[in-house]
Amino acid sequence: MADRTVAHLVVDRLRAWRVPRAFGCPGDAIAPVVEALDRAGGDPEFVPARHEETAAFMATGHAKFTGGVGVCLATQGPGAVHLLNGLYDAKLDSRPVVAIIGEDVSGPLGEVHEEIGLSRLFADVCHQFVRYGRTPAQVPALLDQAFRTAVATRSPTCVVLPRALQAAAVADLQPHAAGVLTATPGEPLARVLPHRADLNAAAALLTVGRRVAILVGQGARGAAEQITALADRLGAGVATSLLGKPVLDERLPFHTGVLGEVGTPAAAQLMGGADTLLLVGTNDPWTDYLPPPGQTRTIQIDIDGRRIGTRYPVDVPLVGDATETVRALVDQVADRPNRQWRATVEGSVDRWRSAAAARAAEPAEPVNPQLVLHELSARLPRTGAVAVDVGAVLPWYARHLTLPPGVDAQLCGALGSPGCALPYAFAAKLDRPDAPVVALLGDDAMQLTGLAELITVAHRWQEWADPRLVVLVLNDRDHRDPGGGRWVPSGVAARSRPGAVAVRRADVPYAGWARLLGLHGVRVDRPELVGAAWDEALAADRPCVLEAVVDPTVPRRVPEPALADLRDLLADGDAARRIRDRMMSAERSVVEAEDLV
Numbered sequence: 343m344a345d346r347t348v349a350h351l352v353v354d355r356l357r358a359w360r361v362p363r364a365f366g367c368p369g370d371a372i373a374p375v376v377e378a379l380d381r382a383g384g385d386p387e388f389v390p391a392r393h394e395e396t397a398a399f400m401a402t403g404h405a406k407f408t409g410g411v412g413v414c415l416a417t418q419g420p421g422a423v424h425l426l427n428g429l430y431d432a433k434l435d436s437r438p439v440v441a442i443i444g445e446d447v448s449g450p451l452g453e454v455h456e457e458i459g460l461s462r463l464f465a466d467v468c469h470q471f472v473r474y475g476r477t478p479a480q481v482p483a484l485l486d487q488a489f490r491t492a493v494a495t496r497s498p499t500c501v502v503l504p505r506a507l508q509a510a511a512v513a514d515l516q517p518h519a520a521g522v523l524t525a526t527p528g529e530p531l532a533r534v535l536p537h538r539a540d541l542n543a544a545a546a547l548l549t550v551g552r553r554v555a556i557l558v559g560q561g562a563r564g565a566a567e568q569i570t571a572l573a574d575r576l577g578a579g580v581a582t583s584l585l586g587k588p589v590l591d592e593r594l595p596f597h598t599g600v601l602g603e604v605g606t607p608a609a610a611q612l613m614g615g616a617d618t619l620l621l622v623g624t625n626d627p628w629t630d631y632l633p634p635p636g637q638t639r640t641i642q643i644d645i646d647g648r649r650i651g652t653r654y655p656v657d658v659p660l661v662g663d664a665t666e667t668v669r670a671l672v673d674q675v676a677d678r679p680n681r682q683w684r685a686t687v688e689g690s691v692d693r694w695r696s697a698a699a700a701r702a703a704e705p706a707e708p709v710n711p712q713l714v715l716h717e718l719s720a721r722l723p724r725t726g727a728v729a730v731d732v733g734a735v736l737p738w739y740a741r742h743l744t745l746p747p748g749v750d751a752q753l754c755g756a757l758g759s760p761g762c763a764l765p766y767a768f769a770a771k772l773d774r775p776d777a778p779v780v781a782l783l784g785d786d787a788m789q790l791t792g793l794a795e796l797i798t799v800a801h802r803w804q805e806w807a808d809p810r811l812v813v814l815v816l817n818d819r820d821h822r823d824p825g826g827g828r829w830v831p832s833g834v835a836a837r838s839r840p841g842a843v844a845v846r847r848a849d850v851p852y853a854g855w856a857r858l859l860g861l862h863g864v865r866v867d868r869p870e871l872v873g874a875a876w877d878e879a880l881a882a883d884r885p886c887v888l889e890a891v892v893d894p895t896v897p898r899r900v901p902e903p904a905l906a907d908l909r910d911l912l913a914d915g916d917a918a919r920r921i922r923d924r925m926m927s928a929e930r931s932v933v934e935a936e937d938l939v
Contacts, residue, residue, distance in 0.1 A: 345511040348478045348503070349378035352442065355485040356386045359411060363387045363772060364442075365400040366415030372444030374508035375415060386413075389772065392794040394421050396765040398428020398441070399754075403766030405437040406752040407727055408773050411492055412439040418446065419458055427759050429467045429498045434756035435560075435585070436646075438492035439499075440485075441468065446505040464500040471499035478512045496646075534645060536660040536667060544641040544658045545674035551618025551639070553683045554578035557601060557632075560585035560755070561623020561644060561664055566747075568668040569622060570594065575672060577679025579616075579687035581609035583626040584740060585755040591747045595688045602628035603900050604737040608694035610901040612687060621656075623664045625649050627756070630903040643667045698742055706893035708867045711735075711816050714890045715742040717873045718780070718814075721880060722746060726778040726810075729766035732758045733784035735816050737898050743782075760784075761791040767811060768799060775806035778880070781813045788815045788852060796887070800859040803885050811885040815852045818894035856887035867891040 352375050356364065363386050368376050379388035391397035394416045401412030412432070416425050422443050432439040443460055464472045471491040475481050481503070488499040535541075548554060554576045558569060566589055573580050573596060580590060581601040590597060599606035601613065605628075613619075613633050621642040632654050639657045642650045647661040660667050702716035715738040722728070724746045730739050730753040745751055752770075754762040767781035783792055792813070803809050853863030862882040866875040872890065879886040 347374060347378070347508065348475075348481050348510050348512060349374040349508045351478070351481050351512060352485065352503070352508070353378045353382050353386070355482055355489075356413065357382075359486075359489050361386050361411060361413050363389050363404075364413040364415055365389045365391055365397040365404070365769070367391060367394050367397060367417075367421060369417030369421050369444065371417035371421075371446040371505050372415050372442070372503075372508075374505065375442065375444065375503070388415075390798075391765070392798055393791060394424030395427050395761070396791050396795050396798075398425040398439070399431065399762045399765035400428075400769040401439050401441075402428050402432040402435075402437055403729065403752060403762070403769035404773065405432060405439055406435070406766070407750060407770040410438075411489060412437065412769075413442065414439065415442050415444070417444050418460065422458070422460055422463060426463075426467055427757075428762075428765075429464075431754050431757045431759060431762065432498040433467050435754070436496040437498075438489075438496055440488050440492050441498060441500045442485075443500060443502045444505055444508065445502055460500075460502050468498050468500040470495045470497050473501055475501065475503045475507050478507065478510050481507070533666060534662045535670065536643075536662045540658060540660055541667075541670050541674060544660055545671055547618060547639050547641060547658060548572075548576055548620065548671065549676045549678065551576065552680050553616050554618045554620065554680075555612050555616035555633075555638075556580045556620045556622060557583065557613075557624050557626065558586040558589050558622050559583040559624025559626060560589070561625075562586060562589045562668075563623070563664075565622065565665040565668050566590050568665055568672060572620075572668055572672045572675065575675055575677050575679060577681055577684040578620075579612040579684070579690075581605075581612050583624045583755075584736075584753065586624060587740065588745050588749065588751045592744045595691060596684060598687065598691055599694065600740040601631050602626065602740075603631075604740040604898075605631070605901060606694050606741055607697075607901045608687075608690040610903060611690050615683075615686065619654075621654070622668065625653060625756075627653070629653050631901075701899075702742060704896075706869070706896050709869050709872060709890055709892045710896055711738050711818070711890070711892040712742050712896065713869055713872055714814065714816065714892065715739060715782075717876055719744045721873075721876050722749065722780065723778045723810075723880070724748065726774070726780070727751065727767070727770040729753070729763040729770060729779065729781045731763035731781075731783045731787040732760050733786050734818060734894070735782045735784045735814075738816075739782055760787040763787060764792045764795045764799075764813060767813070768795065768802075771806065771811050772802075776808045778808055778810035778812070781811070783813065783815050785815055785817045785819070785850070785852070788813075789848075789850060793850070793852075793855060796856060796859055796861065799885050800861055803861070809884045810880060810882065812879045812882075813856075813885070813887045815887060815889045816892050817849070817852060817889050818892050819849045851889075853887050853889040856885075860884070862886035863889070865889045865891070 398414045401414035405412035416422050461472055488501045492499045556578050579596050581598045598608035598612045601609040616638050619638040619640045635655050641658045642656045643660045644650050650659040702712040728751040752766055763781045763783050767779045771779045853865040856863035862884050864875050864879050879888040
């Protein structure tokens with residue numbers, strides 16, 4: 343048997359942290375670790391990507407879909423640089439990822455081809471932990487600390503291992519010398535509850551609130567039952583952030599949908615009429631769509647106290663787990679729902695859903711993109727996952743795709759980088775090869791990295807118990823984004839780039855490319871065939887690219903924020919009276935709540 347090396351120690355630590363796979367691109371500086379993974383018998387396995395950027399997205403997608411720690415590998419120089427986009431995705435969306443970078447500095451004076459300052463390169467994105475391995479004895483504890491830090495801070499970390507160190511022999515691998523494991527993958531690490539006084543204050547505000555709105559973010563995952571019970575007790579309406587869209591059953595009659603520029607008018611109206619606001623696990627950036635400061639009394643729940651009050655003024659901060667904290671509030675809040683407010687919210691939801699169906703049925707040339715997502719809603723498998731890219735597909739996903747309970751959906755939220763959906767979907771499929779996965783992309787993201795990563799899918803799909811991985815490409819043959827691939831709402835685009843013009847994209851045969859790789863491909867350019875195209879794609883015996891040729895001129899119809907421009911509204915006497923009435927009602931609620939507290 344060959345001598346054990348530091349590379350084998352790396353494999354041992356990955357196995358100890360229950361890491362099923364590491365994503366990356368082979369290269370000379372990381373070769374000993376890759377070779378050790380190849381000899382590990384798939385525990386863990388090395389998954390080669392076509393590009394380091396997509397490897398980092400795969401690792402982040404793994405962390406998002408599984409709740410575990412994602413791992414990516416790369417070599418020094420350009421390989422390390424390419425990881426940054428996916429690692430920033432993990433940082434901004436608070437997901438644990440460990441990047442292991444190989445470095446070869448064996449040249450004269452340590453200055454070699456492709457050498458860059460890795461500690462400086464990763465100092466921001468992995469600011470919680472960037473360390474170099476120097477001796478074999480350091481490596482196990484170094485990797486354990488990288489994993490502990492990633493889990494505890496929900497952020498990416500980085501370990502740099504020189505190639506000579508990876509290949510160095512280790513004489514003794516006694517268990518006690520391999521580091522002490524003090525944490526396990528997943529989050530949270532402990533049960534965290536706010537102080538009783540803070541819970542009492544929050545319950546008092548919610549009890550006297552006449553028009554309660556709840557905004558749910560990704561931090562509320564696992565708390566759907568508790569949030570629904572609290573909303574029923576208060577007669578509240580509920581909206582979600584983009585990342586919070588999978589948390590609650592979107593078929594609930596008081597669920598107004600996604601809030602923000604890609605969201606629904608019903609969600610904006612909910613915020614416009616609220617006098618009490620509960621934020622649960624959300625760090626949503628579209629603060630223009632929250633009630634104007636002073637209109638509501640606000641409670642915010644977050645496991646990370648640093649985020650409370652950073653987006654919106656908060657009266658009662660609650661640092662704790664969403665599930666446990668909301669459960670405690672349900673136990674303390676009096677059962678006094680405002681049926682009139684709930685009826686108003688449900689009426690708004692009904693009007694929006696009717697309008698959405700009508701918008702999807704509007705004629706377009708050749709296909710209305712809203713229709714493509716609308717038809718998927720009725721056919722989306724009740725198990726599995728959905729991966730969503732940024733760009734033109736995003737508003738149609740937010741407004742027209744209803745997620746069944748239990749179906750997870752992930753996207754690159756805070757960073758908003760194109761090219762994430764297919765790597766996410768691939769990572770989700772590797773984690774659950776017996777469940778269907780749907781990836782939603784625009785043609786810009788597909789051309790960016792998707793065409794290459796379809797090769798990765800073609801290489802692996804025959805291992806899957808359920809071969810269904812459907813990649814929707816909205817081919818609008820047009821590029822109207824002044825931001826370089828990410829869809830920017832028209833109002834923002836006009837303010838930031840007043841002279842922006844459309845750029846015609848090359849018309850790529852996406853379905854034909856899939857067939858060339860041995861996958862299934864469907865191209866649809868007639869609205870009456872959209873439903874049948876989805877049926878064919880979801881029934882295929884292998885991964886499928888569904889290419890929908892859509893009309894790029896279909897308007898996005900950005901919802902108006904709640905009381906977006908007070909000066910214009912105040913010029914209207916009726917609107918001014920409504921605003922004053924709303925503010926006075928909110929002020930009365932504040933006084934009553936203060937008396938109770």
